[in-house]
Amino acid sequence: MCCADVSGHEEHDVSRRRFLSYATAAIGAFIATAVSIPIVGYVVSPALKKRETPSISVGTPNDFTIGQPKLVDFTLTRRDGWVEQPEKKSVWVLRKTANDFVAYNPRCTHLGCAVSWQAASNHFVCPCHGGVFTIDGTVTAGPPPRPLDTLDVKTEGGRLLVAYKDFRLGIPQKEEA
């Protein structure tokens, strides 16, 4: 509203009013943003937390017979927000050779039911939708989109340790849940 405007269209208090309304809108937008950004983070943050990978002792190597999968049950303490709860879990452990172990997450890769070992037919079978896996986890029948999920096994001080993890279900990729 300086000298350039010679036409006199702009009166002083009109521009002042305009300035104030823009300033009010700008400050309002700033406050709204300053409040919304923390709130978005606040709502989203629990989703960003990775689950811990507990190391489970499943026994000594000699607890397992070569070629015979064995279900090992254990109890995890799960931190669920502000609640700590014991949670029953299990893994299938298979001794392939004397020193070669493999562990499977017992959740069927289709939709998460627990698979069981059928010694008669030498297959893992899922009771829910008829998924069938061979002893090395390959799918031979039914809807599962990928083999059984293997878990890392290591020996430490004569004990077998399994790194327990859950993976996303119903998709062909093995992706940590």
Place this chain on the structure above:
Amino acid sequence: MQPMREPFGQQTRPSISERVIDSLDERLGVRSIWAALMDRHIPRSVNWWYTLGSATLFVFTLQVVTGIFLAAYYVPSPDHAYDSVQYIMNEVIFGQVVRGLHHWGASAMVVLVVAHMLRVIVMGAYKYPREFTWTAGVFLLLLTFGFGFTGYLLPWDEKAYWATTVGTNMAGTVPVVGGFILRVLRGGADLGAVTLARFFAFHVLLLPALIVPLVGLHLFMVVRIGISGAPDRAYEREQQARQRGYSGISGLPKRSGIPKR
């Protein structure tokens, strides 16, 4: 207002936002609503003290927003209340910001509401024709205290527990009905799970259901009647005369609340 149409080709079409506003205005009269809310006449004698009501409204809005999001994690049960608050404070991103705003906003509400009331008293703004605005404001003050009292228990720490013990014991000193009031407030003889659950329910359901319509009524009357100016003896006499003059005429005295200056 419709823009003038050029006869040949070069029509100046209004922008999209103008057309949206035009169509809304045609159907709902939004321009007159906007004008009634935003283009109000304000007495020249107003000063910063007159912003306390708006400041209260702002903090109130902030309390509503932060309160809604605190409820996303908070659990009103004796075995989880404290832990869920600690979870908000230590594990949730910006949890300290959201709870901090609600915590300090609660104190700000009480300070602002009381300061606002003092301004209304000192400026005589509670007088004719604003008695009902004032009355609604008194109830809003009580509701604000209700929010403060019930909200203070929710963190379920030592301070919350003992402050509510003291507060409910005060109610217990009322003659005759005190003991009964005390038991109703606590939901029994002792402060415990039932107390926490009902304080939470009142804090997030009952009191908001009461305060929101009352805030609406209070604001409606503020906009409808207009802002009062600073007291002025000549104006006072004139207003009394006007009130006498209008008595017997039905309907709202036209513009009676707006000072002449």
